[in-house]
Structures are given as C-alpha cells and as structure tokens.
Amino acid sequence: MVYAHNMSGETSYESIDKELQHSVMKSHDLYYHMLLLPIAMKRLAMKRIENGRNKLRPTEEELNPNMKFVENGLIKQLEENKMLNDYVDATGISWDEDLLKIIFNNMIMTDMYNDYMASEENSFEEDQKFIIRYFTKELAKISLMYEALEMHSIYWNDDVEFAISIAIKTFKLFDGRNGNELELFPTYKDSDDKEFVSTLLRKTLSTYGSTYDLIRKYSKNWDPERVAQMDVIIIVMAAAEMMSFHEMPIRVTLNEYIEIAKYYSTAKSNVYINGILEKIVRQLVEERQIMPAQLVNIGAADKQASDSDEEDEGVEIPSENIRKKKPVKKTSSSSRPSSSSRPRAERRPSARRYDSNGEKPQRQNQYDRPSRGERPERQEQRPLRNVGDEEARPRQKRARISRPVSPVSAPRRTAPRYDDFDE
Secondary structure, three states, X not given: OHHHHHHHOOOOHHHHHHHHHHHHHHHHHHHHHHHHHHHHHHHHHHHHHHHHHOOOOOOHXXXXXXXXXXOOHHHHHHHHOHHHHHHHHHHOOOOXXXXXXXXXXXXXXXXXXXXXXHOOOOOHHHHHHHHHHHHHHOHHHOHXXXXXXXXXXXXXXXXXXXXXXXXXXXXXXXXXXXXXXXOOOOOOOOHHHHXXXXXXHHHHHHOHHHHHHHHHHHOOOOOHHHOOHHHHHHHHHHHHHHHHOOOOOHHHHHXXXXXXXXXXXXOOHHHHHXXXXXXXXXXXXXXXXXXXXXXXXXXXXXXXXXXXXXXXXXXXXXXOOOOOXXXXXXXXXXXXXXXXXXXXXXXXXXXXXXXXXXXXXXXXXXXXXXXHHHOOOOOOOOOOOOOOOXXXXXXXXXXXXOOOOOOOOOOOOOOOOHHHOOO
16 A cells, blocks of 8 residues: 555555545455355365266266265365355455366366375264365465456455465364354454554555655665665555554554565565664664563564464465575574684585595696596597599489579660661
C-alpha cells in the first residue's frame, strides 16, 4: 500500500486504508480457497471413478477402484463444517477446473499418495496426516498455481504460502468429532490486530518524510536516489512500528523486517537495511521517540519467537520456483577468524608443493626441452601425390563469372551514314 501510495501520489489516508482492508479481505478469501481444495479434489476423484466405471470395457481396477482418498475422514469433516459452507454459499468461491486437474495430477504422482493409498490402516489420524503432509511438502511447489491465482486476483500474488500455512493450522484443529461446529480463523484475531494494521499504515505515511531524511543522513556510502524503493519503505515501516508500539521489543521488529527484505527486495538489501536501522534506532532512543524499555528482555523475546517457529511446521517452497529466491546470508569478513587462528586443516593450502620426501621439486622452465632420446618419434608423413597420378583426384576448375560490361566503357554504337553504302 505504501509503495502504491508513492507511485500514484495519493494523499488521502482514507482511500489507502480502504484499499488495505480490501487486500486483507482478499487474503482471507484465499484462505477459504485452500480449505476448499481437498473437497474439490475429492469431487474430481469421484468423477473420474464414475467415468471409469461407465466405460464400454472397464478394467478390473476401474470396476473396483481404491476408495481411500474419496473416503478421507478429514475431507468429510471439511464438507460438514458450517462456517465453510456458509462462506461458500455467500461468496460462491470455487476452484478453476483446469487448475484443479493440474493439482490433482500432481498429487496422484507423488510417492506419499501412493504410500497412503497402499496402506491398510484406516484412521482419521492417517487421513489428516496425509492432507497436512501434501499441503506442507508438495502444494507450494506447483508453479502454475501461482500464475493462475494471480490472474484470478492480483492480491493473491504474495499470500499463497501464507494461506497454505493457515490452512495447515486449521487442519490440525480437527479431531474427527467436531468438524461441523469447529470455528475457522477469522480475518483478524481481535480488534487489536485490526487497530495495529491501521495504526502502522497511518504512522508510516506520516513519518515517511522525516525517516527518509534520516536515511539520507546515514547513507554516506550510498546514493539515496539509487537505493531501491522497497528498501526505503521497509526502513520507514520498521521505524514507524518501533515508534508506535513501545511494548514491542526492538530486536523482534528488526528481525521481522530484515526477513521481509530478503523476500521482497534485492540480495544485499538486508545488510544495508540492518546497518541503517541500527543508526536510526540509536538516534530515536536519544530523542526519546523509542522507549529504553524496548531494549530490554531481548533474549526472552528471541526465545519466544524461536519456540513459536519450532511449533509451526513451515511450508516447503522449492528453490526453483517463480517465487523470489531467498538470498543466502553471507558472513562478513570482519566476523571470520583470521588465517592464523584457524586450524591448519582449514587454512588455505599454500602455493608451494612438496614431494613425498618433503623436498621442493625443481621448477621446470618453460624453455626446458627433453633430451633427444626422450623426444617422441615423428610419425611418417603421407607421401605427396604426383600431379600426373591417375588416381589423384582431378583438380576442380573454378567457374569464371563474366562481369557485365559497364555502360560507360562499352563501345557506343552509332547509326550508319550514307557514305558507308555503295551506290
């Protein structure tokens, strides 16, 4: 929203906030699409089973198909969920048939699907585990899904992995008994979440100019006009969050926005953003715009964040995807140990080479030649062919191309005179 605001020059906060709330609602709509996906794949599987049975000469497998997927217990719980059915009836959301076939064909080709269908265990826990594993391991690897969803809504371009992760959390809430009455995740957790989004947007827009001046001040080795626009927006948003929410530890805010920079900006943006934010934080603390209490309990906040990351199983995103690749964090030269402090096995090997006796071999000069006895024998050259040899191939004569006579050099033909004829 901030980027669109800078590009369009829109000055009305109400219109920007309205657009932001609309994008949040579209993300919630994508979340319901992900919940509806197992149901849509089950219906497609049932359709294929019926088509196989109605063939003129069906095979034994088509007459007696494996019904384990279409009888999945978790999918039955989703079909009975009241909130999901009410939302589908109100909005009319559905999956595109062509995209659904691509996802379904991808699923039936995986090893986890074949193992699931071949397993003799029939329990709700196994059905639930299969759906969660497929969403976690395979669904995000389908690159065509991103293109199709983006064509459906431009707001879904960056929210696919987030919607998949929330759908996985929802699948874990089902226990096989309360599927119809289970409450799904709302758009906002509570009123404080909605207020947080609006406050952060308002503070970011109001402090954009002053924070940009600080960026220019501390960018000594950087030309501010050539800095990526997304880097500037990330720094401004991070400073606005630290100035607006004093109960938020600074380390948590810095880590979040550095991770955002790895995803949305260039490969080296996280280094630049980290350096500039540290200087800005130092000045804001001196100006009392950031409370010193935000600097304490950093260790506890980091431990809490790491514990929450261990509890949630992340969605696996392939490296070869249309999504932006996350750059590998490089270790700075200052943090690397010197060569003298490293173990000898880890040091860079010397340019010198020694033989097994520990003696340095004599360097061979490029002009040194082996003795005459060591030179390889020359191969006998083929005898030259005589020109008159009958077996010799006759020489091809090049065809001469006659040039047209220039009209300037051509002799001019004149008309005959009467004196040239005999009377």
